[in-house]
Amino acid sequence: MSLISTLARLEAVDSGRAQPLATVRHRHLTDRPLVLVPLTTAGEAGAPLGALVGTDREAPRLLSVAQPRDRDLRFAFLAELAEAVLPHIESYADAVEPAARKETDPETGKKVDVEVELCTDAAQLIVPSRAGVEFVRLLGRSMRFRRTVEDDPDTPYPAPARVPLLGRWLTHYGERARVPGSSLLLATTDLLNRHWATGQSSLEDQHLGALLAWVDPPGGGSGAEAALRAELERDRAGQLVCPPAGPATDPAFDNKLLAPAIERFDRARTALATAQDGPDFDTRLGEQSDAERAIRSLLAGVLLPTWDAVWRSLDLLRELPEGARAEDRWTRDRWSFTGHRDRVRAGEPPQPRRDDAVTAAQKLASRETAQAQLDAQEALDDPLVMAGRRLAGEAFVGEVAEVQMAYSESKRPSPRPLVTVRTAERPHLGERTKVYRSLDGDPGRSQTAEFVEYASEDPDDGTVCLVLRITDRMGRGKEPAPGSVPEPGDRIAWTLFEHDQRGGPKLPDPENTPWTHGGPPGSGGGQAEQPDSVTAEDLL
């Protein structure tokens, strides 16, 4: 934890209210995010219990599974979820703009611009917590290898038509969420934790109710007290007043309310199965519907507080203006969205269970680039984040005291002006350490300088003078282009980190995987990806 976030946490403890960690919003929020609040069944991995889903905070759609261990009911739930989610995703798939992408021409081997489609916006998915992101991933994994009747008419337990497709999209969203700074699938707790520091531990910060209580205490009282209530307060029946944000439910809810309701449903269903005809059948059907309705109302009771908390959090986040470079990262999300749309349309098979060696290395490299880029962009967008980097010696602000013209020692001397900067900060500069500054009017580009020496120290006011040599972005001439060299009196923020990231080297194609990494995938006798086989666990 950085010194400045430690300070913010101490101040939060002191004041009883969460303290800002950012002055702008560092994640893009679309106008119409799809909020998904899922619940899972205790003791059964990947068995959904219910969900609230929708883009309208006033009209959530409640999905429920009356008996979570029944595979038919589970598939019915997943089919309904597909109906709620896929049309939203698909509504973004056709609004496109032309864009250029660099591709290697197979004949000449040169990079050429190819015109392709880029979706003008992408569907955004918001879940309450990190565990929710994990659950989205799990749902994706459990669905994308299923077979429908269309895939194979003989499949013994066919999945509803759109379920595998939903699985592929959820898998894509879950995988994209691992890219630092991406916003296709966001956890509300992560969003709040990025922008506010509370006075509780980071483990407690995973509790959406407690976290929101720190940031926005009801009635404007103490956030610390409200958070404690959110964690612990129970009603007379022993139920949490602020139910957990899921997907796991509170054991007291499971034991006292949910289990009896599911038992009642099971009894009604068994009775209905043995019913004869006429009025007897109608009565028992009515009993089963009542039992199902009771479960739905229980689930709605524990889902709605979380649903409201998610929307309240989004309101709070929208009060912050979006950071200037967040849009740039959202464009990458749009590329990712468009890419997956194209793979689905091209009829490519579902994402494999495991990445091959080349794909894994590519993903790791691109995520590392994204992380470095995110760190730089957040600092450049937000003076409060930059303050943290300055405090850590990774950036400094100083006033230009003097500029002295100098030239490189080569056949065609280029300008290498020496700039003396006075600063009260203590950056970690070593010999020839590179520093960077943003160029006005060109936010994407930065100018590089290198540290030469400390010129003088003034022990009275604690400032130091340091000499920097500017090394680029001054044009091609012998004299630097106008405005490309700082002038005395300029106050400039210099960073020790680069403003933009270069991509890594190109890796071999998977079919050229070298011997050190096991050779091409499938060469070890392995088969291409097959759909999941039906196992005994699939049958109740």
Next chain:
Amino acid sequence: MTAVLDPGAAAARATDAILGDTLRGTARGIVVDSPPGAGKSTLVVRAALELAAAGRPLMVVAQTNAQVDDLVVRLAEKEPGLPVGRLHSSDSDPYDKVLDGLDNVRKSAKAGDLAGLDIVISTAAKWAHVKNVEPWGHAIVDEAYQMRSDALLAVAGLFERALFVGDPGQLDPFSIVGADQWAGLSYDPSASAVSTLLAHNPELPQHRLPVSWRLPASAAPLVSDAFYPYTPFRSGTDHGDRRLSFGVPSDGSGPDRVLDEAAESGWGLLELPARHTPRTDPEAVRAVAVVVRRLLDRGGAATSERSPGPVPVTAERVAVGTAHRDQAAAVRAALADLGVTGVAVDTANRLQGREFDVTVVLHPLSGRPDATAFHLETGRLCVLASRHRHACVVVCRAGVADLLDEHPSTEPVQLGVTVKFPDGWEANHAVLAHLAEHRVHWAP
């Protein structure tokens, strides 16, 4: 076990076996594990020269530019007439200017310009950008345990066969983002190059250098027991072969007494009162700086097998090691306040592969309220405790043993991942137990 060979003969036998496999063996890869200071660089230079002499085109992959330049200089020292290519990046100042003075070293940013030279050397990062060239018959991969699996993936297409040399006890490669999703896969891109190589090619011959020429007889047994319990090594020198002495007697202060203890026994622990502190603990940082200052002021002199008489321990022969960069920066500032210059102050990551007469270490767990995986990492402590030829002084707050007991390692178990042994917890306890015998209390 046959008769115990003397260190020189044992090392020569290991080297001969490695060179035999390299020049005449049929395996595509050979792995050589080398404990700290066991002559890894000497081995790389020798293998390179013998391959070149046999007329086999060779590429050498090192991890940093400093390592590459160092290798080029060593090759030129041994064989000034050998044509060597230094492939470098297109940044400004891509290589050490010393290379400009070497006649047979050609430097270029393009691999094509260096085609046909006997040996071409570069960093893994630069090699990864080399495309569309004829593959080399042989490669030597230096510091292979510090190379990440994905970096090897990017360069492995450039060679047919390779000699992988490295120290398994030092810091593992790391990634700045989570890589748990690939944990347990044989080609986990965040794992070390050697673990991927051996997972896919378990039949490759593995060798080990058995003698540390750097570590003194006082340090080799501890480092071997604590960090290499299953692959022990010994020191090339015996007790009494090396001596550290001071021209100025002790003034009775903590720093002087710990220096005397370290000179006598090879180890010294300067213990400050227990306290939770920020990372840049001002008292501990100052204590480190004072120890260094006194070491230089008291006219330290080192006697070793390298020279007949005592050699003064100057600033260049001293290093300070820390866990974090801000700690290194704080120590540098404290040393500057005391008027000390020329001492290398850096983190464990950057001190890897370097050698000094005396090291002063700020213990990674000093003053911490918790023991995280980062601070417990075996390799970090191993690097810090194995840079010295004569003595190592550790500066630490009291109470680290209790801290360790309160924080047993709780890393999640990942299926398919080889458990690293010893774990950092165990290694830290082993080192602390040894240091406790050389404890000196800080008296203000």
